[in-house]
Amino acid sequence: MWFAGPARRAPVSGRPQALRLGLHLAPGMKVGLYGGSFNPAHDGHAHVAETAKRRLGLDRVVWLVSPQNPLKGRGETADLEERIAGARALTQGLGNIVIGAESKLGSTYTIDTIRSLKARFPGVKFVWIMGADSLASFHRWKGWTQIMQEVPVAVVSRPWISLKSRFSPAARRFARFRRPSHGAVTLPGSPTPAWVFLFGRFNFQSSTALRERMQRARARR
Template sequence: MRGWTAHGACRRKSPQPDLATDAPRRVSSALSITLEPVLPLFHAGPAPKASGPRRGALRDGLGLQPGMRVGLFGGSFNPAHDGHLHVAETALARLGLDRVVWLVSPQNPLKNAADSAPLADRMASAAAVAHGPSMIVSDFETRAGTSWTIDTLRVLVARHPDVSFVWLMGSDNLAGFHRWRGWSDIMRLMPVAVIARPGSLLDSRTAPGAQRFARFRVPAAQARLLPRLAAPAWTYLTAPLNHRSSTAIRAARDARDADG
């Protein structure tokens, strides 16, 4: 049964040959691992391609170099809080990442725009939490003119073909991940790391997305391999839990405002 596969041979060369020559390629795991059989619950067709960035708007300012291992952490961050930092720091340490990029969405298509603070406020909120040289807060989606995660990731991969990207998300998103537009394309585009969050400690094998890609799951003990693996490959990481949530923070803030 086929599990993890290597695609390093088909990756495009960097436009900077002197740097890309030594950049690590995606590799398949040589470890002996028992992989669970895939459960073919349903078929998801490919997501539509994005129309591309607005002319003159795409200067990402991320400072990424060939060979880097970079986690991409998307969200509304409305507001950002210590729970988000917990996800980012856990991924940074457990996956051996060089950077974590916080992709602050202009507006989550799956959430009510009326409940969302202005982008500038959410960027400032994320910047106040994501401190340190390994954390980058970016409005890349606004610059790229994308609304859906799959489109944003395709643009980033095309711009940085010799960077090893990993999509990061909390386990609270795993249960509904199969409802995201192009979710299976995300799984096939880059490795995915799911970090445990309070209130969503379901068995990670029960979520439809986890079942669909069960045989590509990497044991947590080998998570540092993930950035160099060919997609699809994913892992589920547990760590001491942080119970902060954006919903609870907004509720407490609204209660204070009501009191006066």
């Protein structure tokens, strides 16, 4: 889910494709797309999703659980269904949808997924959501500039990395397209490129720390 690739022709929009994806989105809805490996999902992820949903006035946040992060080895990534189940257990609130869209769409990269969803759901106002840690490495995503042209982007502050991320190559490249945070609610449906950095309370949980604790617990058994 992390990188963008060449454009591919998306299937024609229609109800059968929507049903296969488990999505029911109507034109005019404001929908956040929150991609990641969620390995495992934790309260920090939920904080990012909820902050974006509240500040942007989103109708839905769709968690797109990636089969495999290309920047990480397969050996350190849990089974897709296990990660989907973990994210669903975490997102009990209304308006959150957790799906493994890439495996159903046949897409590998973020840009392909975004374009496919836009083709299937014309009129939906999509926004890409990411934590500040993802913004810091966004320039490493294949075709990252194309993503900025496809959908508005909302970045939510994360511990330790927020300051660095605001001076990252992506933030510098698109500095003149950054919107003030007090006007975040107008981001969905805005002409692209457009992005906003949302400040808020920090949640210090991380997937890396959780995996390390789980490994230590297994080692003690």
